[in-house]
Amino acid sequence: MTQWYDQVTAWLGANPEWLGLAIFLIACIECLAVAGIVVPGVALLFAVGVMAGSGALELWETLLLAYTGGLVGDLISYGIGRRFHQNIRGLPLLRDHPEWIGSAETYFQRYGVASLLLGRYIGPLRPMLPMVAGMLDMPLPRFIAVSMLAAAGWAVAYLLPGWATGAALRLPLxxxxxxxxxxxxxxxxxxxxxxxxxxxxxxxxxxxxxxxxxxxxxxxxxxxxxxxxxxxxxxxxxxxxxxxxxxxxxxxxxxxxxxxxxxxxxxxxxxxxxxxxxxxxxxxxxxxxxxxxxxxxxxxxxxxxxxxxxxxxxxxxxxxxxxxxxxxxxxxxxxxxxxxxxxxxxxxxxxxxxxxxxxxxxxxxxxxxxxxxxxxxxxxxxxxxxxxxxxxxxxxxxxxxxxxxxxxxxxxxxxxxxxxxxxxxxxxxxxxxxxxxx
The missing domain is CATH 1.20.144 (Vanadium-containing Chloroperoxidase; domain 1)
Structure with missing residues (x-):
């Protein structure tokens, strides 16, 4: 995984024109069911944030790309849960790791809408909760409204530190x-x-x-x-x-x-x-x-x-x-x-x-x-x-x-x-x- 991470960051450093798309995709994967647990999205978001802050992208562009990517990841996860319902437990990886969906389901049933806001900042729960919301038939308009609010704070919290670091390295201080x-x-x-x-x-x-x-x-x-x-x-x-x-x-x-x-x-x-x-x-x-x-x-x-x-x-x-x-x-x-x-x-x-x-x-x-x-x-x-x-x-x-x-x-x-x-x-x-x- 470390070698793969180094290869991705090195390639983006050599091809900065793909940085915007990379931020969008990494944010999407970080919020995508199952993939968000397996892929080291937090480390990648910090790395691409540093690259963006070094002059490749403005701050508002960086945050908007991450925000949009996170929303798309949420919607895909919600759609998967809505499509398969309880049968989702038999999908690959989830069948071998039932605790992933079990903990998210317990959390969602206990805290409801608040779980989507709070769980956004809890690593193992972040990619699973939207899928559980779809699996338990949470109304789509309500899910979108909560997801839009949660993704805004998440984008700032996860991208701003890296972007600020990159900008600080660029400027004469x-x-x-x-x-x-x-x-x-x-x-x-x-x-x-x-x-x-x-x-x-x-x-x-x-x-x-x-x-x-x-x-x-x-x-x-x-x-x-x-x-x-x-x-x-x-x-x-x-x-x-x-x-x-x-x-x-x-x-x-x-x-x-x-x-x-x-x-x-x-x-x-x-x-x-x-x-x-x-x-x-x-x-x-x-x-x-x-x-x-x-x-x-x-x-x-x-x-x-x-x-x-x-x-x-x-x-x-x-x-x-x-x-x-x-x-x-x-x-x-x-x-x-x-x-x-x-x-x-x-x-x-x-x-x-x-x-x-x-x-x-x-x-x-x-x-x-x-x-x-x-x-x-x-x-x-x-x-x-x-x-x-x-x-x-x-x-x-x-x-x-x-x-x-x-x-x-x-x-x-x-x-x-x-x-x-x-x-x-x-x-x-x-x-x-x-x-x-x-």
Whole structure:
């Protein structure tokens, strides 16, 4: 398999004109029943992402090709399941590995539509769940709607790291960038790795450890940010190299979701909805997390008084470190992810948190794209939110774990918050575009 992988990547490197088709096919195979388990699609997607980022393809082209390929793989898998139904168990490979379809079927029957969203990020389940959905006669329009949503986050999560690596190798970057980036990435990998391991093993001290690790990483960043100029300037140059007029409008829309007024209204709505639904402890956890994150961010911002990047025509007058947009977004969406995962196994709780972090990460990256925050600003904001969120969860669960919310309550809360987000962002878009222009 290693030799085959080396041959594929070497051939694509020598024939970059086929790279777009390769991204589409690899994404399709990665999401295709059975084939997605056998073929090392994740490694191949990273490799072709690096090639695309080296100048062969724009970021939007790379993501669109992967997104389309993933959707086609889902539809083919769904069609196979719909065609053969229970007879599918007798097909080659599945007959020899009944556990592949058995685990996916159990997962789908237990979590329904949510399994297609969560299982997208769980390797062995990703290619099997669409086939099981077809086998169990899930309505096609519902499957397509869920698949379109799941494939969008999946394409970003699996292609963006490779593309960014390729672009970083292509551009002239400041001296010290790679060393500083390696230190930051290694520290974050250690923190996330320890938290993930403790959660999967269902350790009682997982939440206190998460709070402590995030606090330690945040303290190191607060002390060391003056020594990360190469990292900040290099990533800023990489992101600014991708700016276009059309993408500016989209990023302004995303960044509006993290504005103070938006986060205040949506946070208040979340707390009010939980109180109306008599979810007292969940409401206390949400309100405490959002309020403490906002207060801590304001205090740190004025203490460090770090100037913003000199990108905008009319630079913002407030300070940049830590990023208020990043801390507010991560606090809000982490709260939603934690509430969604209550009462579920560790793997599912982690998957909910991953899904919750995607919109928060988009808001944080939009700040770097628009040139109003350094990368270390948004990293500090995310660590601050994660630390406070984990600490508040520890306090709220001293006597007993937070109970799982009823599906009706969860859907009401999520729908209302998303609707409020969309309404506020759209209403304020024209003013924001003028504010964040070059």
């Amino acid at each position: 400041p001296e010290g960038f790679w060393g500083e980036a390696a230190v930051v990435l290694a520290a974050m990998a250690i923190v996330l790795g320890l938290i993930i391991q403790a959660t999967l093993l269902e350790r009682r001290w997982a939440n206190p450890m998460a709070a402590g690790l995030c606090l330690a990483a945040l303290a190191a960043l607060l002390l060391g940010w003056p020594h990360l100029q190469g990292f900040d300037q290099g990533l800023m140059a990489l992101v600014q190299d991708q700016r276009t007029a059309k993408l500016d409008h989209f990023m302004v829309l995303i960044t509006r979701l993290g504005d103070f007024q938006t986060q205040l209204l949506v946070g208040a709505a979340l707390g009010a909805l939980l109180l109306i639904a008599r979810q007292w402890r969940a409401a206390g956890f949400a309100i405490a997390t959002l309020a403490a994150t906002g207060l801590a961010n304001s205090a740190l911002k004025h203490f460090f008084a770090r100037a913003r990047p000199d990108i905008l025509m009319e630079p913002l007058t407030s300070y940049s470190f830590p990023s208020g947009h990043s801390s507010a977004a991560f606090a809000f969406f982490l709260v939603l992810g934690i509430l969604a995962g209550r009462g579920q196994p560790g793997r599912l709780r982690l998957t909910w948190l991953l899904l919750a972090c995607l919109p928060a990460l988009a808001i944080a990256l939009s700040r770097v794209y628009l040139g109003v925050h350094w990368p270390s600003d948004v990293l500090a904001g995310s660590l601050l939110a994660a630390c406070i969120c984990a600490a508040c969860l520890v306090v709220m669960q001293r006597a007993a774990p937070l109970s799982a919310m009823a599906p009706q309550v969860w859907l009401l809360v999520l729908s209302a918050c998303l609707a409020l987000f969309g309404g506020i962002a759209t209403w304020a878009l024209p003013t924001a575009i003028a504010r964040y222009s070059y």
